[in-house]
Amino acid sequence: MALLRSPAPAALRRKHRREALRTLAFLAPWLIGFGTFFAYPLLSTVYFSFMKYDGFTAPVFTGLKNWDYVLTKYPFFWQGLGNTLWLVLVMVSLRVVFGLGIGLLVTKVRTGAGFFRSVFYLPYLAPPVAATMAFAFLLNPGTGPVNHLLGGLGLPRPGWFTDPDWSKPALTMLALWGIGDLMVIFMAALLDVPRAQYEAAELDGAGPWQRFRYVTLPNISPIVMFAVVTGVIQTMQFYTQAMVAGKVASGVIGGSGQPFEPGYPHGSTWTLPQMVYSLGFQRFDTGSACVVAVILFIISMAFTSLLLRRKSAFLSGE
Amino acid sequence: MTTTSALSVPLPARSAQARVARRKAVLSWVGIHSLAIAAALFFLLPFVFVFLTSVMSDRQALTSQLWPAEWHWGNYARVWHTPGFLTWWRNTLLYAAAGTALTLLSSLPVAYALAKFRFRGRNTALMAVISMMMLPPQVTVIPMYLVWAKQFHLTGTLWPLIIPMAFGDAFSIFLLRQFLMTIPGEYLEAARMDGCGELRTLLKVVLPMARPAIAAVALFQFFYCWNDYFGPQIYASENPGAWTLSYGLESFKGAHHTDWNLTMAATLLVMAPVITIFFFAQKAFIEGVTLTGVKG
Numbered sequence: 192m193a194l195l196r197s198p199a200p201a202a203l204r205r206k207h208r209r210e211a212l213r214t215l216a217f218l219a220p221w222l223i224g225f226g227t228f229f230a231y232p233l234l235s236t237v238y239f240s241f242m243k244y245d246g247f248t249a250p251v252f253t254g255l256k257n258w259d260y261v262l263t264k265y266p267f268f269w270q271g272l273g274n275t276l277w278l279v280l281v282m283v284s285l286r287v288v289f290g291l292g293i294g295l296l297v298t299k300v301r302t303g304a305g306f307f308r309s310v311f312y313l314p315y316l317a318p319p320v321a322a323t324m325a326f327a328f329l330l331n332p333g334t335g336p337v338n339h340l341l342g343g344l345g346l347p348r349p350g351w352f353t354d355p356d357w358s359k360p361a362l363t364m365l366a367l368w369g370i371g372d373l374m375v376i377f378m379a380a381l382l383d384v385p386r387a388q389y390e391a392a393e394l395d396g397a398g399p400w401q402r403f404r405y406v407t408l409p410n411i412s413p414i415v416m417f418a419v420v421t422g423v424i425q426t427m428q429f430y431t432q433a434m435v436a437g438k439v440a441s442g443v444i445g446g447s448g449q450p451f452e453p454g455y456p457h458g459s460t461w462t463l464p465q466m467v468y469s470l471g472f473q474r475f476d477t478g479s480a481c482v483v484a485v486i487l488f489i490i491s492m493a494f495t496s497l498l499l500r501r502k503s504a505f506l507s508g509e
Numbered sequence: 510m511t512t513t514s515a516l517s518v519p520l521p522a523r524s525a526q527a528r529v530a531r532r533k534a535v536l537s538w539v540g541i542h543s544l545a546i547a548a549a550l551f552f553l554l555p556f557v558f559v560f561l562t563s564v565m566s567d568r569q570a571l572t573s574q575l576w577p578a579e580w581h582w583g584n585y586a587r588v589w590h591t592p593g594f595l596t597w598w599r600n601t602l603l604y605a606a607a608g609t610a611l612t613l614l615s616s617l618p619v620a621y622a623l624a625k626f627r628f629r630g631r632n633t634a635l636m637a638v639i640s641m642m643m644l645p646p647q648v649t650v651i652p653m654y655l656v657w658a659k660q661f662h663l664t665g666t667l668w669p670l671i672i673p674m675a676f677g678d679a680f681s682i683f684l685l686r687q688f689l690m691t692i693p694g695e696y697l698e699a700a701r702m703d704g705c706g707e708l709r710t711l712l713k714v715v716l717p718m719a720r721p722a723i724a725a726v727a728l729f730q731f732f733y734c735w736n737d738y739f740g741p742q743i744y745a746s747e748n749p750g751a752w753t754l755s756y757g758l759e760s761f762k763g764a765h766h767t768d769w770n771l772t773m774a775a776t777l778l779v780m781a782p783v784i785t786i787f788f789f790a791q792k793a794f795i796e797g798v799t800l801t802g803v804k805g
Binding site for chain 2: 210211213214216217218220221223224225227228229231232233235236239246293296297299300301302303307308309310311312313314316317318319320321322324325326328329331333334335336338339368375424427428430431434435438439442444463464467468471472477480481484485487488491492494495498499
């Protein structure tokens, strides 16, 4: 019996081992990348958050001192978190509503549909630095075309990127200009809604608003959820536009000029990623920069896990 | 009489109904297209104003006039011949081309394994990919910078940005995996029956079928590198010879403080390649974006 049975498991085991090796070979680049560019620096960031380190002399363990500094003494942390909350509440929700609206519009347009779709999508592709530069010009309070037109209409002319009350709304306008990604995602979702449901609703005498409320919305709600959660994650990373707008508006720019402190004007555009840069690369306070990085990581992962839970059905699906 | 009236009554009623329906359709056509035109203005006018300012004279660019009095096309040549501009251009191309090629080479096998191999920990691996995708680059930048500066002495170059792309890019892996999931297993089985190894199957069967997804990933990655500001700011800022267009554009504004015309010409020159590529590869893009959103 044993003699008869043994060849099969041995062959099977060989096959299994071969398959495992093959899988490992295919995954190898990413496994190395995961270890080197994700796991190692992440652990290292946590480690440095408990160290006093300026990047030059040897790191010294200081316990929770950096954490205490960031949470209770660093003047920008809570302000930056507040800005992020503002951006999540206003920018993300406006982007979702506007993206859905533009997506709906694009599915309804009969004439020139291709033209409109391209035009609505195009600004999303503009490189962020270039797009921010363009808006810094359009919205500059002195000679910008927007204030010129507002003045012509007899409307107030805000200071936009130079006014702490208007800098976040200006960044929001820039984000709405680049709505192309959400437009395409919503467009695809809207085209997937079964036509029969609209016809049935119409037979029941449902008007356009009721059809939207009781047919469209329930069908696309997973995509709306996806857009909200990825929007929050993107907002946690908000960096380039805020920094470039601040630099241009304050007039402090240049690779070799005086250092620019992010947040201009009056800290109204501070975000957590900019703090990592400012603390780590301008003030050489590696420990405190790592504290902000760890906090940024925790918040981002909390929202990512939300996304993973919502998507678990499709993740395991074959 | 009664029969004729009974017969004739519905007819005008139906045509009246049809007229109402047609009028409604025309009205909704007009409404929808007016909205679309208004939206198109919102998306296009920034480009128009930027362009109009980019061809103004230096003096006129200081005013709030909207229309150029004279058309100074030479502004574009002035920007092009700014010291450094060509270097930034070359560096950006190198970063984007090398980054894209390495990303594709390293990400495709990983995506294939995640989509088509059965192994323990596959779902965990996929979760890890998505987590990496959502990770703000600032979280890991400090230890990474220390490694590149102290172990490899590569700060002041773009290599710290290019080399990691040889080890898989989470977003590209995810997008390719989503597409490879849609390839029916029968094709792979047939290839294996013909005696193809996994690598041969990937190259001969999967690669040709996955061309749209590969095109989308290549475009996204190219654009990611082209647009990247944070990476070059961290690693390349100390050496102007390694600056990219995104980073250089900012310093260009610094050097030409009040010259909005030149800054806007430079801005358009930075946008131009991306916009040109988009017009040639629109379909691949839009398919790519929809692949990243989930169905249902």
